[in-house]
Amino acid sequence: MSGTELLSDQGLRIDGRKPNELRRIRCSLGIFAQADGSAYLEQGNTKVLAAVYGPHEIRGSKSKALHDKAFVNCQYSTATFSMGERKRRPRGDRKSTEMSTHLEETFAAAIRTELYPRSQIDIFVEVLQADGGNYTTCVNAAMMALVDAGVPLKDTVVSCTASLVKDVPLVDVNHVEQSGGSPELVVSILPHSGEIVYMSLTQRFHIDHLSKVLDTAIKGCKDIGVILKEIMKGHLTKLDTSLQAS
Amino acid sequence: MKETPLSICEKQCVVQAVKEGQRIDGRSLSEQRKPCITFGTEWGCCQVLLGNTRVMAQVSCSIQVPKSSRANEGMLFINVEMSTMAAEHFEAGRLGQQGIEVNRLVERCIKDSRCVDLESLCILVEEQAWEVRVDIHVLNHEGNLIDAATLAALGALCHFKRPDVTLDGREVIVHQLDERDPVPLTILHYPLTLSFALFDQGKIYALDPTNLEERSADGKLVLGLNAYRELCTLQISGDGVFIRKEAVLSCANVAASRAVEMVEMLKKCLAADAAERIKGKYDGLVSSVALEAERVTTQSQARTYFKAPAHNLEENADEESLPVPKIKLVKDQGIVTLQTRSDASSSESDTEMDPLPPVPVVKKRVYEEIDIGNDSEEESVMLITNELT
Numbered sequence A: 001m002s003g004t005e006l007l008s009d010q011g012l013r014i015d016g017r018k019p020n021e022l023r024r025i026r027c028s029l030g031i032f033a034q035a036d037g038s039a040y041l042e043q044g045n046t047k048v049l050a051a052v053y054g055p056h057e058i059r060g061s062k063s064k065a066l067h068d069k070a071f072v073n074c075q076y077s078t079a080t081f082s083m084g085e086r087k088r089r090p091r092g093d094r095k096s097t098e099m100s101t102h103l104e105e106t107f108a109a110a111i112r113t114e115l116y117p118r119s120q121i122d123i124f125v126e127v128l129q130a131d132g133g134n135y136t137t138c139v140n141a142a143m144m145a146l147v148d149a150g151v152p153l154k155d156t157v158v159s160c161t162a163s164l165v166k167d168v169p170l171v172d173v174n175h176v177e178q179s180g181g182s183p184e185l186v187v188s189i190l191p192h193s194g195e196i197v198y199m200s201l202t203q204r205f206h207i208d209h210l211s212k213v214l215d216t217a218i219k220g221c222k223d224i225g226v227i228l229k230e231i232m233k234g235h236l237t238k239l240d241t242s243l244q245a246s
Numbered sequence B: 001m002k003e004t005p006l007s008i009c010e011k012q013c014v015v016q017a018v019k020e021g022q023r024i025d026g027r028s029l030s031e032q033r034k035p036c037i038t039f040g041t042e043w044g045c046c047q048v049l050l051g052n053t054r055v056m057a058q059v060s061c062s063i064q065v066p067k068s069s070r071a072n073e074g075m076l077f078i079n080v081e082m083s084t085m086a087a088e089h090f091e092a093g094r095l096g097q098q099g100i101e102v103n104r105l106v107e108r109c110i111k112d113s114r115c116v117d118l119e120s121l122c123i124l125v126e127e128q129a130w131e132v133r134v135d136i137h138v139l140n141h142e143g144n145l146i147d148a149a150t151l152a153a154l155g156a157l158c159h160f161k162r163p164d165v166t167l168d169g170r171e172v173i174v175h176q177l178d179e180r181d182p183v184p185l186t187i188l189h190y191p192l193t194l195s196f197a198l199f200d201q202g203k204i205y206a207l208d209p210t211n212l213e214e215r216s217a218d219g220k221l222v223l224g225l226n227a228y229r230e231l232c233t234l235q236i237s238g239d240g241v242f243i244r245k246e247a248v249l250s251c252a253n254v255a256a257s258r259a260v261e262m263v264e265m266l267k268k269c270l271a272a273d274a275a276e277r278i279k280g281k282y283d284g285l286v287s288s289v290a291l292e293a294e295r296v297t298t299q300s301q302a303r304t305y306f307k308a309p310a311h312n313l314e315e316n317a318d319e320e321s322l323p324v325p326k327i328k329l330v331k332d333q334g335i336v337t338l339q340t341r342s343d344a345s346s347s348e349s350d351t352e353m354d355p356l357p358p359v360p361v362v363k364k365r366v367y368e369e370i371d372i373g374n375d376s377e378e379e380s381v382m383l384i385t386n387e388l389t
Helices: A094-110 A134-149 A175-179 A207-245 B008-019 B097-111 B145-159 B211-216 B245-279 B286-296
Strands: A025-029 A037-043 A046-057 A071-078 A119-129 A158-165 A168-171 A184-190 A195-202 B035-039 B045-050 B053-064 B075-082 B122-124 B128-140 B165-168 B171-174 B192-199 B204-207 B219-225 B230-237 B303-307 B326-332 B335-341 B370-373
Touching: A025 A134, A025 A207, A037 A134, A046 A134, A071 A094, A071 A134, A094 A119, A094 A134, A094 A195, A094 B097, A094 B230, A119 A134, A134 A158, A134 A184, A134 A207, A158 A175, A158 A207, A168 A207, A184 A207, A195 B245, A207 B230, A207 B245, B008 B192, B008 B204, B008 B211, B035 B145, B035 B245, B045 B145, B053 B145, B075 B097, B097 B128, B097 B145, B097 B192, B097 B219, B097 B230, B122 B165, B128 B145, B145 B192, B145 B245, B192 B211, B192 B245, B204 B245, B219 B245, B230 B245
Parallel strands: A071 A119, B075 B128, B303 B335
Antiparallel strands: A025 A037, A037 A046, A046 A119, A158 A168, A158 A184, A184 A195, A195 B230, B035 B045, B045 B053, B053 B128, B122 B128, B165 B171, B192 B204, B192 B219, B219 B230, B303 B370, B326 B335
16 A cells, blocks of 8 residues: 555545544443453444453462562453454464553553552453554553553553654554554553653654654544543443432 | 562662763763674674673575465564573573563564565565574673664674575576575665663663663663664553653654664674675684683783694604604794794704695695684693694
């Protein structure tokens, strides 16, 4: 796919969005009864399920226990039917392990782990349909699940992707734009302070463009943060009214 | 084995020093350890020494069926091996979390940035293509494995030459290395990584951290750049790291200028290796070991040079075999030379040298120049071995 098709002359992208437009976000919280917190998040065509268990006693090897904080354990799994070609191993391959590590690091920075020494918080993320921005949707879904579980957070974590096509920065890239050879910058920030918790870049572009693309990604994160906050408020007021009714 | 725990006072010392702009090994915050690149005798073997971190990469190739989604391209596969030899907490065989991080970053920097032209590796579309495999072995871990691994992989890919292939209709003929010269890979650009250790909530960053600095840091920022100041990869990792956008941009600028210098240095090393191969003498990785020996020895002034002439030499004159000339050692201003005399006469004439009787042609090892670090009291030290095959 060449650059001309990714961004048309009228300034519209392949799916008809403008360069600074996000994909439609739909979210639903508290879908699993078993887990402490759960969320289902859709960003465009990327669909992710997240479940949170925590904090509880460390299962398995006690050697992982940290004496002063909780240990965050993440598992990133992509369903075998999530991509165009059937994926043989949903988890355990190198890319999934790398993603799990990045998720752990992102949330270890956001969760107030010092409140629960020697315990473990589990976050399970399952990608049901992958259409670009898998990591970002996972972070956003897991964050909603953490809020649903009531785990104390320093600040919410929001994540967004950005790209650069023909010197125009695009926000929230999908799979076609990502595999078309354009670079993808993934950023996770704490929206209130604007500090970056995780950042990664694939493909390449000139260093002079970095500032522009980073700004676009951070703005995208803040916009997503606003949307997710509205959803959270809606869910909590609904919960509140149903509790008051019963 | 578990990693030796980092004591709090060690960690506080490193953090405090970095806050004052100093580092334990005396470097400045944006100074890198000088990388030392050596190439092996085989094509595609490269060893990088970054301080005490030692990483070796070897490239090999084989013909495989190309992927169905990219039928006109060859394949590049990068594999990192970390054994307990490098550090006590590395598991033999299985890559731990750190190993997977190194593997993915090298892959993203070299493979995803498409620095090797894969289309030129295709032989027959949808049927046969070259699969180039880079195996990176971490030999010693003293911090900053990612930079050393990427540099070694890139050096090995630039050094590697694959066998030449001709197509005869639909038949593929792979030429042997002595039939036709091997063909180098097409490298489109030279991406390298530069790692920064982040301290004090991302406000202070130290380039090329040692193991101690890595463990004491809040997080790590890895930037992949090529000589054209293009960012190939970028990653911030570490639990509990917060960094501001301005810090990322200033790190990127520091790294960009450093990357240009490193690419220049890599190209110079490649050119030097090519020149040595043309001359016919290349020691391969032995030269890097010799470097170590130079550093260890203290009496480098008392160096004794041997210039052994290309004759059939034996330590003890053996009467019944060939008429071996008597050997005399002459030490002249610290240079010991061997002078041979064909007859066993006792005249001590140093300058006389009669022509030797014809010696039957035997395969022998010829020592052009033997360097011996002399730390013994004896003036004449003889070290000649001869292989008669």
